[in-house]
Amino acid sequence: MSSPRPIQKLSEDFRTAVNLSTSPGAVSTSPNASYINQARPRSYSMAKPAKALKPFSTGDMKILLLENVNETAIEIFNKQGYQVEFHKSSLPEEELIEKIKDVHAIGIRSKTKLTANVLRHAKNLVVIGCFCIGTNQVDLEYAAKSGVAVFNSPFSNSRSVAELVIAEIITLSRQLGDRSIEMHSGVWNKVSARCWEIRGKTLGIVGYGHIGAQLSVLAEAFGMHVIYYDVMMIMALGTAQQVPTLNDLLNQSDFVTLHVPETPETKDLMSTPQFAAMKDGAYLINASRGTVVDIQALVDALKLGKLAGAALDVYPNEPAKNGPLFNDELNSWASELRSLRNVILTPHIGGSTEEAQSAIGVEVGTALTRYINEGISTGAVNFPEVALRSLDLDQADAVRVLYIHQNVPGVLKTVNNVLAEHNIEKQFSDSRGDVAYLMADISHVNVDDIKSLYQQLEQTTYKIATRLLY
Numbered sequence: 119m120s121s122p123r124p125i126q127k128l129s130e131d132f133r134t135a136v137n138l139s140t141s142p143g144a145v146s147t148s149p150n151a152s153y154i155n156q157a158r159p160r161s162y163s164m165a166k167p168a169k170a171l172k173p174f175s176t177g178d179m180k181i182l183l184l185e186n187v188n189e190t191a192i193e194i195f196n197k198q199g200y201q202v203e204f205h206k207s208s209l210p211e212e213e214l215i216e217k218i219k220d221v222h223a224i225g226i227r228s229k230t231k232l233t234a235n236v237l238r239h240a241k242n243l244v245v246i247g248c249f250c251i252g253t254n255q256v257d258l259e260y261a262a263k264s265g266v267a268v269f270n271s272p273f274s275n276s277r278s279v280a281e282l283v284i285a286e287i288i289t290l291s292r293q294l295g296d297r298s299i300e301m302h303s304g305v306w307n308k309v310s311a312r313c314w315e316i317r318g319k320t321l322g323i324v325g326y327g328h329i330g331a332q333l334s335v336l337a338e339a340f341g342m343h344v345i346y347y348d349v350m351m352i353m354a355l356g357t358a359q360q361v362p363t364l365n366d367l368l369n370q371s372d373f374v375t376l377h378v379p380e381t382p383e384t385k386d387l388m389s390t391p392q393f394a395a396m397k398d399g400a401y402l403i404n405a406s407r408g409t410v411v412d413i414q415a416l417v418d419a420l421k422l423g424k425l426a427g428a429a430l431d432v433y434p435n436e437p438a439k440n441g442p443l444f445n446d447e448l449n450s451w452a453s454e455l456r457s458l459r460n461v462i463l464t465p466h467i468g469g470s471t472e473e474a475q476s477a478i479g480v481e482v483g484t485a486l487t488r489y490i491n492e493g494i495s496t497g498a499v500n501f502p503e504v505a506l507r508s509l510d511l512d513q514a515d516a517v518r519v520l521y522i523h524q525n526v527p528g529v530l531k532t533v534n535n536v537l538a539e540h541n542i543e544k545q546f547s548d549s550r551g552d553v554a555y556l557m558a559d560i561s562h563v564n565v566d567d568i569k570s571l572y573q574q575l576e577q578t579t580y581k582i583a584t585r586l587l588y
């Protein structure tokens with residue numbers, strides 16, 4: 119194994135990988151058309167140095183980082199001069215509420231629940247970073263309506279999850295977990311009964327997105343036949359085949375692996391009828407979200423011998439920190455599940471590799487910095503995606519207006535009346551559901567006028583949040 123690379127190098131590699139400029143405002147995983155059309159030519163050419171913007175009225179940027187967010191992100195924030203408070207685990211709700219009152223940004227992973235009840239205390243909050251793929255732990259709609267943009271890392275840990283699943287397929291089919299536990303307790307148990315090669319077996323992938331598709335390619339390299347079920351029509355990779363229903367997948371697969379998001383539709387997607395539809399002696403793998411499997415029903419199917427084994431990485435309730443906490447108090451079936459043979463249990467580590475965590479730190483850290491410093495929301499998961507090219511260094515009297523508002527008719531007329539006292543250099547606005555976001559660069563602004571400009575915008579009827587950068 120090579121030692122971890124210096125952070126600067128990682129950051130450069132990431133930028134090269136996504137093929138964008140070295141401007142901190144330029145990293146994107148899903149550039150929308152407006153971003154490409156408006157921001158690209160100038161930021162790519164790097165013809166003129168960009169003006170570094172500072173916020174009006176926000177004071178020092180305070181960032182709360184929970185759940186051991188990677189040091190690559192901390193380094194990015196420190197470099198910006200933000201005040202960073204770092205915690206290794208998530209926080210109990212009351213403590214979280216106390217801390218969130220004060221901060222402008224928060225970085226979390228999958229454990230911290232940013233519910234409406236928590237977010238309504240976050241009076242200064244501008245942006246949330248989910249340093250992971252899943253965003254189900256955040257009330258995205260409430261955040262958007264409060265003017266808080268949410269960013270995640272859509273695929274930086276996909277490969278790590280896919281590799282874990284490959285390992286689990288082999289581990290289950292060879293009963294490696296049981297043999298290892300036996301040897302650790304001094305028992306030599308050399309058996310071949312019900313141990314199989316994976317070559318020629320059918321892998322059924324439920325959810326053929328970033329992880330499912332990556333896994334499909336790896337599994338075929340091992341000689342597996344791959345079928346998949348997805349609510350969308352998705353192009354097959356290799357010789358994989360999409361099947362029309364979940365039941366079609368279940369009754370053909372030797373291994374069923376789940377890669378769907380947590381949604382109301384995926385709750386208990388796998389329960390008693392679905393286990394009954396699986397082939398006798400098949401295996402189930404879940405590294406998506408704990409709510410997707412009815413675990414009591416899985417325990418029953420395993421006890422009956424209907425399934426030959428299972429691997430679980432995620433659970434409906436997961437401990438907030440490391441320790442001997444996976445017990446019946448947390449999940450009523452925990453000790454029953456722990457006692458079963460050929461069941462691999464891992465503590466939500468699908469994306470927990472050095473490579474994935476470093477890359478996620480850089481990606482989400484950069485997205486947050488870009489949004490805080492320049493207002494660019496490209497890649498936000500809950501928010502209109504808006505970008506403007508940077509202001510030039512010689513535009514000393516220019517101000518960037520960031521105005522989040524309710525998406526109702528007539529707002530822009532009011533706002534442009536306020537802005538029209540100055541020269542509008544460029545502006546761009548977009549909406550998503552009930553929320554709209556306007557970015558405008560205006561020039562010929564006297565520094566003494568900024569306060570009045572801010573107050574006028576703050577007083578407009580449908581305003582959600584205003585930020586001025588100058």
Ligand SMILES: NC(=O)c1ccc[n+]([C@@H]2O[C@H](COP(=O)([O-])OP(=O)(O)OC[C@H]3O[C@@H](n4cnc5c(N)ncnc54)[C@H](O)[C@@H]3O)[C@@H](O)[C@H]2O)c1
Pocket residue numbers: 251252272273275276279324325326327328329330347348349350377378379380381383384405406407431432466467468469470
């Ligand atoms: N264990 C871990 O550490 C870990 C790491 C990363 C991601 N995850 C979880 O894995 C999930 C999948 O990740 P991804 O990056 O592949 O997501 P993705 O969004 O790229 O793909 C999800 C796929 O599921 C499909 N889908 C949605 N609802 C469905 C349904 N009801 N039935 C069938 N298909 C459905 C979507 O159309 C999409 O193709 C994430 O949402 C996250 O919760 C877990």
Ligand SMILES: O=C(O)CC[C@@H](O)C(=O)O
Pocket residue numbers: 227228229249250251252253275468469470
């Ligand atoms: O790192 C985590 O806590 C979550 C990992 C994974 O579930 C994700 O959603 O990316």
